[in-house]
Amino acid sequence: MRATFLDAPGEIRVGDTAEPTLEQPTDAIVELSASCICGSDLWSYRGINTHSGEPTRIGHEYCGIVTEVGADVTSIKVGQFVVGGFFTCDNTCPHCRAGFQSVCQHLGFYLGCQAERIRVAHADGTLVATDTHPNAALIPSLLACSDVMGTGWHAAKMASVQPGMTVAVVGDGAVGLCGVLAAAHQGAERIIAMSRHRPRQQLATEFGATEIVEERGDDGVARVLELTDQIGADAVLECVGTAGAMTQALGCVRPGGMVGFVGVPHGVDVPIRTMFKRNVGLRGGMAPVRQYLPELMELVISNVIDPGKVFDLQLPLEEAAEGYRAMDERRAVKVLLKPFAAN
Amino acid sequence: MRATFLDAPGEIRVGDTAEPTLEQPTDAIVELSASCICGSDLWSYRGINTHSGEPTRIGHEYCGIVTEVGADVTSIKVGQFVVGGFFTCDNTCPHCRAGFQSVCQHLGFYLGCQAERIRVAHADGTLVATDTHPNAALIPSLLACSDVMGTGWHAAKMASVQPGMTVAVVGDGAVGLCGVLAAAHQGAERIIAMSRHRPRQQLATEFGATEIVEERGDDGVARVLELTDQIGADAVLECVGTAGAMTQALGCVRPGGMVGFVGVPHGVDVPIRTMFKRNVGLRGGMAPVRQYLPELMELVISNVIDPGKVFDLQLPLEEAAEGYRAMDERRAVKVLLKPFAAN
Numbered sequence: 001m002r003a004t005f006l007d008a009p010g011e012i013r014v015g016d017t018a019e020p021t022l023e024q025p026t027d028a029i030v031e032l033s034a035s036c037i038c039g040s041d042l043w044s045y046r047g048i049n050t051h052s053g054e055p056t057r058i059g060h061e062y063c064g065i066v067t068e069v070g071a072d073v074t075s076i077k078v079g080q081f082v083v084g085g086f087f088t089c090d091n092t093c094p095h096c097r098a099g100f101q102s103v104c105q106h107l108g109f110y111l112g113c114q115a116e117r118i119r120v121a122h123a124d125g126t127l128v129a130t131d132t133h134p135n136a137a138l139i140p141s142l143l144a145c146s147d148v149m150g151t152g153w154h155a156a157k158m159a160s161v162q163p164g165m166t167v168a169v170v171g172d173g174a175v176g177l178c179g180v181l182a183a184a185h186q187g188a189e190r191i192i193a194m195s196r197h198r199p200r201q202q203l204a205t206e207f208g209a210t211e212i213v214e215e216r217g218d219d220g221v222a223r224v225l226e227l228t229d230q231i232g233a234d235a236v237l238e239c240v241g242t243a244g245a246m247t248q249a250l251g252c253v254r255p256g257g258m259v260g261f262v263g264v265p266h267g268v269d270v271p272i273r274t275m276f277k278r279n280v281g282l283r284g285g286m287a288p289v290r291q292y293l294p295e296l297m298e299l300v301i302s303n304v305i306d307p308g309k310v311f312d313l314q315l316p317l318e319e320a321a322e323g324y325r326a327m328d329e330r331r332a333v334k335v336l337l338k339p340f341a342a343n
Numbered sequence: 344m345r346a347t348f349l350d351a352p353g354e355i356r357v358g359d360t361a362e363p364t365l366e367q368p369t370d371a372i373v374e375l376s377a378s379c380i381c382g383s384d385l386w387s388y389r390g391i392n393t394h395s396g397e398p399t400r401i402g403h404e405y406c407g408i409v410t411e412v413g414a415d416v417t418s419i420k421v422g423q424f425v426v427g428g429f430f431t432c433d434n435t436c437p438h439c440r441a442g443f444q445s446v447c448q449h450l451g452f453y454l455g456c457q458a459e460r461i462r463v464a465h466a467d468g469t470l471v472a473t474d475t476h477p478n479a480a481l482i483p484s485l486l487a488c489s490d491v492m493g494t495g496w497h498a499a500k501m502a503s504v505q506p507g508m509t510v511a512v513v514g515d516g517a518v519g520l521c522g523v524l525a526a527a528h529q530g531a532e533r534i535i536a537m538s539r540h541r542p543r544q545q546l547a548t549e550f551g552a553t554e555i556v557e558e559r560g561d562d563g564v565a566r567v568l569e570l571t572d573q574i575g576a577d578a579v580l581e582c583v584g585t586a587g588a589m590t591q592a593l594g595c596v597r598p599g600g601m602v603g604f605v606g607v608p609h610g611v612d613v614p615i616r617t618m619f620k621r622n623v624g625l626r627g628g629m630a631p632v633r634q635y636l637p638e639l640m641e642l643v644i645s646n647v648i649d650p651g652k653v654f655d656l657q658l659p660l661e662e663a664a665e666g667y668r669a670m671d672e673r674r675a676v677k678v679l680l681k682p683f684a685a686n
Contacts, residue, residue, distance in 0.1 A: 094572070094574050094597075095574075095597070095598050095599065098597070098598075098599055099599065100598050100599035100622055102622065103598035103599065103620075103621060103622060158622075158624065229437070231437050231438075254437075254438070254441070255438050255441075255443050255446035256438065256441055256442065256443035256446065256631075258626065261619070264619065265615045265616055265619055268615050269615075270613035270615050272608045272611050272612075272613050273608055275625075275627075275628065276604070276607065276608055276627065276628045276629065277446075277628065277629070278446060278628065279443055279445065279446060279501075279626075279627065279628030279629065279631070280626075280628070281501065281624060281625065281626025281627070282618075282624065282625050282626070283601065283622075283623075283624025283625070283626070284618075284619065284622065284624070285618065285619045285620065285621065285622030285623070286619065286620070286622065288599075288622070
């Protein structure tokens with residue numbers, strides 16, 4: 001079958017590889033309807049994450065049809081349309097039962113989901129099936145649930161967004177945009193999206209942003225304070241992971257408020273004395289997407305949310321290299337890859 | 344009137360000083376039924392906080408009878424018994440209305456509450472009156488609401504303690520002990536108090552601790568994990584403020600859990616990548632005691648909680664120096680000072 005390989009930083013190749021096979025009785029094989037490129041894949045593509053020197057499979061978002069299940073798989077059936085989060089989990093351990101599947105005691109990651117077919121470990125725990133096969137038009141939004149929508153949703157949950165709140169979102173990538181959508185759906189009254197890119201501003205507005213702040217750093221903080229009578233936002237979603245984004249997030253939040261953070265922290269120093277003085281809280285991590293999948297997929301299927309709009313470029317899997325270039329050069333927010341021409 | 348002065352680190356003196364007078368129409372004068380020595384007063388006493396070189400008034404916890412009110416004071420009346428938090432606030436600004444009076448836009452501090460009488464700014468905002476004068480036996484517990492009980496309560500709130508939870512409390516000072524009492528009252532099912540001092544262990548148990556962990560550092564973390572089937576506590580109250588205490592708190596909490604912190608951070612580095620990986624949250628600050636005062640005072644008056652037990656030494660105000668020595672040498676958990684021999 002065909003799959004993407006990162007041969008070296010900047011070098012994406014689509015090549016032949018062995019078909020995945022059941023390795024454990026709890027595994028399933030899924031033929032992918034769609035996969036995509038994640039902002040976090042760019043860390044490897046850009047050589048910021050160390051490359052092993054060997055061609056490496058890549059990708060961790062997908063949806064598709066189950067073609068095979070192991071002997072111990074009981075709830076997932078061959079022929080079902082499924083979405084999985086960007087990690088595998090048993091969904092039965094104490095951390096999973098508490099809703100934090102991203103810290104599952106049997107947490108696992110995929111070999112690479114930019115491919116025709118994948119093996120999914122702990123299929124019963126990892127996969128969520130739809131009742132019937134969805135309309136093709138829903139595929140992008142269902143795919144988005146696999147990571148970016150679940151991650152934006154988590155940011156809003158960790159920031160304790162409540163109905164009526166004013167929420168600021170730092171970051172206008174796919175996760176930040178999904179954070180806007182999540183905050184809107186969780187009842188935020190005002191949503192301040194921090195973005196200086198016109199097309200992203202427009203999508204933020206479609207997703208529910210009521211105000212756009214183009215300024216960054218101290219100027220961005222000043223603008224949010226100005227918009228909130230010098231009080232600050234009730235909750236802030238930090239969807240980047242850089243020191244600058246965290247400083248901006250902590251500066252924008254009102255005393256007593258919460259910052260939900262889902263960007264993997266890179267070089268972030270937490271100003272604990274300032275947090276103490278302003279009684280500002282900080283909570284986040286890798287999103288337990290599996291917790292949110294059933295709810296988010298239902299919202300997509302019933303046409304309440306449409307996070308698939310973050311995909312502004314769709315390409316055949318064979319053209320994955322162009323997809324990476326487009327995201328690297330910020331010509332695309334997020335690229336959907338179609339393994340089969342028929343899709 | 345008489346009041347304590349810190350003449351230099353280690354040198355507490357009770358001396359004469361001018362009577363407080365109304366300076367603003369929103370002020371009140373309160374004759375104190377009781378005051379006390381705070382663990383944080385020891386920072387100055389020990390010379391860890393810089394001393395100005397001049398004799399300095401000290402103390403910030405009190406309860407007593409209103410003797411005078413300014414022209415603009417409307418809700419507080421002369422003759423009422425009142426408790427105030429350890430700071431003054433207007434209780435009307437946006438931060439106060441959101442329940443974070445400790446970040447009030449008109450936040451203020453006292454000149455020194457280890458005295459016969461004090462001036463209270465923003466009396467209507469700061470003070471909470473009882474319906475009738477309380478029985479003398481309730482004075483210690485009402486006094487405790489002024490700081491340590493409100494602060495322990497805040498730690499539990501910031502840690503999002505919920506009924507049925509397993510809660511660990513780091514710190515066996517008056518605040519930590521009140522944190523145990525708060526967690527118990529907020530519905531924690533199991534409370535693990537971390538303490539190696541027998542009398543404090545005993546009081547923790549009286550306050551609701553179900554288990555005691557004597558070990559500290561890595562050993563303390565290992566013991567809490569052992570007690571919780573390697574899962575960790577659902578919520579942890581960090582009531583010290585040192586790097587060691589924070590490390591212990593973050594190590595004891597389960598993935599997805601919250602650490603509520605109320606110890607002023609001293610030399611604390613927040614391991615943000617570990618927080619991210621374990622999805623552990625951190626929230627806290629100077630406690631908005633004013634938010635909790637009405638509820639806590641009612642719980643004291645109706646004999647539901649008795650935080651006054653943290654006072655294991657009562658002295659006349661004139662013997663304040665001995666009170667400081669007793670706390671400094673850890674002979675006493677917390678010292679109550681009585682301005683009037685008649686008390």
